[in-house]
Amino acid sequence: MSQKNAEEQRLAVSDNYKYWKRWGPYLAERQWGTVREDYSANGQAWSFVDHDKARSNAYRWGEEGIGGFCDSREILCLAPAFWNGKDPILKERLFGLTNGEGNHGEDVKELYYHQVSTPTHSYNKYLYKYPQKKFPYSDLVKKNKSRNREEPEYEILDTKAFRNNTYFDCFIEYAKADVGDILMKITVVNRASKKASIHVLPHLWFRNFWKHNKRFERPTMKAISDNCVMSRSVRNGRYYLYHENGKQLFCENETNNKRIYNVENEVPYVKDGINNHVVDGLDTVNPEKKGSKFAVWHKITLRAGEEKSIRVRLSKKKLEDPWSGFNSTFNARKQECSEFYNDILSKKDLPKAHKDIVERAFSGLLWTKQFYYYDVHKWLFGGPGELKPYRENPRNFSWQHLTNRHVISMPDKWEYPWYAAWDLAFHMASFVEIDPYFAKEQLVLMLRESYMHPNGQIPAYEWNFSDVNPPVHSWAVWNVYDKDKQKTGKGDIPFLEKAFQKLLINFTWWVNQKDKSGTDLFEGGFLGLDNIGVFDRNHMPPGITRMQQADATSWMAMFTLNMLRMSLELSKNNKSYEDLVAKFFRHFLNIAWAMHHIGKKDISLWDDEDNFYYDVVEMDSGMTNRLKVRSLVGIIPLFAVEIIHKDLFDELKEFGRRAADIVRTRPDLASLISNIEETNEDGNYLFSIMRGFRLERLLRRMLDEDEFLSDYGIRSLSKYHEEHPFVFKHHGHHQIQYEPGESRSNMFGGNSNWRGPIWLPLNYMIIQSLRKYYLFYGDSYQYEFPFGSGRKLNLKQIANELSKRLLKLFERNEQGKFQYHSDDESMVYANDEHFRDEHLFYEFFHGDNGKGLGTSHQTGWTALIANLIMEMD
Template sequence: PAHGTKTFRARLGVDHSLAGFEDVLAQRRAEADAFYHQLQCRIADQDACKIQRQALAGMIWTKQWYYYDVDRWLDGDLIETPESRKQARNNDWRHLHNADVISMPDTWEYPWYATWDLAFHCLPLSLVDSYFAKQQLLLFTRERYLHPNGQMPAYEWNFCDVNPPVHAWASWRVYQIERTQRGGEGDLSFLEQVFHKLMLNFTWWVNRKDVEDRNVFQGGFLGLDNIGVFDRSKPLPTGGHINQADGTAWMAMYCLNMMRMALELSLHNAVYEEMAIKFFRHFLHIAEAMTNMADCGIGLWDEEDGFYYDELSLPRYDGSMERIVLKVRSLVGIIPLLAVETIEPETLRKLPRFAEELSWTLENEPGLASLVSRWHEPGRGDRRLLSLLRGRRMKLLLKRMLDPDEFLSEYGIRSLSKVHEQTPYVFEHQGQQHQIQYTPAESSNRMFGGNSNWRGPIWFPINFLIIESLQKFHHYYGDEFKIEYPTGSGKHLTILEVSDRLAERLTRLFRLDNNNERPIYRHAPRMQQDSKFRDHLLFYEYFHGDNGRGVGASHQTGWTGLVAKLLYPRRPLT
């Protein structure tokens, strides 16, 4: 009723008696308080504890039963279905039979899963239920999910869509988190199971998303909706294809994730050492391709701009390809930063065959070896570094990324450079104009449905990966290597300090500021002023690129639940 409340009590089970209801509820609340008190014992700030607990509660709440039998759906039950139904979407996924509890991005709408969203879910989930996180990652590699060709289902409305291959990254990180929780003992059985299935998925990527067999990948949509000047989920209006800086960098990252998993398994079973070498070599060839495509000296890196760009390949009448650089400064050009891994000297000592391969490559293929940042030069703690970015290129890229006039917002890294607010990128082809402009909040066009926007807003998943990558770079370079932060400020910080500052900007979205307000509620005075609303948080889908306002779906936690991991005190990398 208006200005009033009603309380409903219910009990599920055979015994519907409500005797002792309040006592049981109080006991469960006390148990939850005790659990979170232990989990958050290293977090001093009470507002941060509140944010983290609500984020984790949201992650737990979004577990839902999901049922979808594609074969039965297409063929129908007792009555014959029309032929058109049998040709409907997902008709080539007849093997898929989902009947499981799954971590959903959203529990308010009709339940649906998204595989790359789920990979990010598993990190915060691993803080409170590592078993469930591991089972989720394994679930999507099982025969009832994974396509016989190795592709993972994207989401219900089109299982064939292609999202960034982050499953290996999530599997490795969940393994690491649980290993720390268990005092250094990792679940090797889980790691081995998921590694074998991911090899099938990796092979699918190599065979299906490298059009010219040059280790330069396309991928198409890749989860970033309208980030490109063209709709990447559809055939290009120009014909041809795009050699994607992000698609290629995601595959480089995939190689390093698989190599890292293989190295860990090799410490317990020497058979996996050859697999580690295989992924190391594949990573080198991807790095070469990004620098010198088709042996013609053309790469995805623009030396003048200090940035990575996509390349549009258009067929000519004579059968050759016209190559056009699409100079859009977006997260697409920052994603190569994510392909980074460090190797401990102890690992090389224990795995002589892998160490021998590194030495052989340096001696016999110096040109190939020189493309990858300093893996042959010991860094801090005698570590080795594998990265698409050498120190100089990394500094140039970070100069762009950490510029407040480009990517650096008060609340994280924008998905599109603010430069494109006043100077939109325009591509003309056969009398048609295609344009992309910085739009910090809701989408201004209907590309990919128009219900999300990667042309300016801040998105948690990529920001989170950027932060982790910077931590890895610092793990190698140490405190001597400093960069200007923010660009133009004249202040220089270590890479680790920069990663900490970025994490602080992201968590600032939810924290009370000096005016006792939360940036996520910029648009809603009631949410700011009434503590009943202000202190009950919504974990929006994405955030305004300038003022931090929550944008998109407010009724989900999804990958924004990564804030729970950012609020957890950081441990040294291992």
């Protein structure tokens, strides 16, 4: 085995949060407007603490910043703030629209880029672009509010803020000299043609953990010299912040009650004191130079094109010369970062452009870690000695056991600064490539007793933990285990066994809660696919007693196969798992049978006429109807596939006998599954819902450019519905039509759309599934790609072609733009040297032109583009 590079050696240290991961980019990019901070009676999270109140409100559950760092319990926070001398407030936090303000829902309206990070955050770099003109807060709100759903969003580049390059590039870098020795460098570059001034204020502050916990007294920061501040807390001891020059400013991280509630403040120098002193010249900072929030104020003037750096060092130790070795440490960590990514990418012969995509994707994933703290019981009822909050309809009332206090991978730290269960599962499929330790820890974390409900449900997301996401956790566990085993040559059995035991509980929850009639046909509601249905599948029209969902049932078939695969692996070391192999084998056969035999009329989720899977609704009259919507719902059955070598089964004699009994006594069950009794020439069994003829017919639709196949991947809804909307008339007119871009309906707020656009996670699963089918069928099965072209490819080749189409989203088109910026009329991302190499990772992509849509920094599951690049043959 090759020698580990420096970053890999740091990663291998056990209990890394006590060591190299103790500090990292764990600050949210938005804490305001979250459920956690909502203490309104009516649950209006977006307005209770909005952007305007955020500078004056001391948060209860977390903190936010621009390119910030904090420790893994967010006791102490470090982040810069900026002021161009014209704005009415300091730029301490990113600005964006609330759900009600945007014509397509909430959306950040800033330009920032997660440039690079190592897994232990020994080196991190972030770019924030700050206008020299007055920031267009009101213009962005007003213009977006005036636009309808048919119109594009009004973005900051559409304003005058960045015209003639009148902006600063603010590079925020961190390098660790040691576990408790954090070096910060802020480099500001004037991109304008004239000189300009900017105020740069590195901030250090304590999260307000003392107000709601009487065990802790307020910590202190105080100046011990003109260039050093000491912080002291019973929770993390002493830290020393060293800075070069600048004016020291202190206040308390306490709410400005006078401004927000019009009652007297409890302390004289409150949270917005530094803002009010710098911007308005008010006497709102503590002249005694002490507090729980600190900033050092620099004002610099830069000629056109000039750059200047400000250095800060936060150390657990008192240093004689804090600047000795500062630059050499930065250089060493940057070099080690390059070596880490070079070693990962050296396994593939990739062009530089593709290597850049991979590095940016993984780095964005690392930057979107966040300390997430939420104790639902305390949020509902108050902590010891606190008054009980008044809530008309208490959110998440049934999740009072939930206490989250960990660093967790977020979908996006501005728009989704809270974990989402199925997002996180996809994140770990990418994390395992760079940090398998973190990937395993995160998957087990979601299964802990303070996360998983006592009934076995995995929490969905903080707006409603009881919502149901697809059961992809088992898929992620097996993927992480298998990839880690391939890399190390040894499977992490303790991890697999621990996860498997908890997943058994979750599996039972699904069976008991989402198959209430015991027919092995599953419901689940929207299942994370938001508006993909003809109506909201969480709230069906009156008269529908049940919906048998093709996607929910297929996800459960996949869940069953994942559990079968894990129990087989665990049986190698412990034969008692053979019983569970038999259980999941039989359960998989039962689900496959049920998908094709519904009720007394023996209706199938598969439609022989359309050659597609559809949801089926049962009416209170006893009638059933297929909802003939050609969407990803009907493609998800592809995912229920597993290839298992006969040697594994040969070792399990007891299971072999029981499986033979099942096949003999219920040949009707076995006949539904592709080649259940046959191996291919390599000795592999195929477990799949899709028999050969169904696979072929489904692929005809999926690979048809007039239906699902786009130039940039697989659409979430067939383009067939552009000219042929599906209409369901029952207690109203319900219609679904192909919408390739932003949603035209307000279902689920309208800020995401599964009615046409391309989504990376399910495209990734399609490609993974095709590769599995190829392992069984090899070159014997070939299909037209695209359908109707006459060009026949095997399934692995088709998987590669789909990967190439998805990769085109991130490549430059004929105009020199990244395809996801295809609507950039200013050509700034094509021509401007300070923009052209900055990647964004959008939530989803336009089904026809590939434009990036939704959240612009959802590196989370869109980081799977890196996996596709690395896995392409």
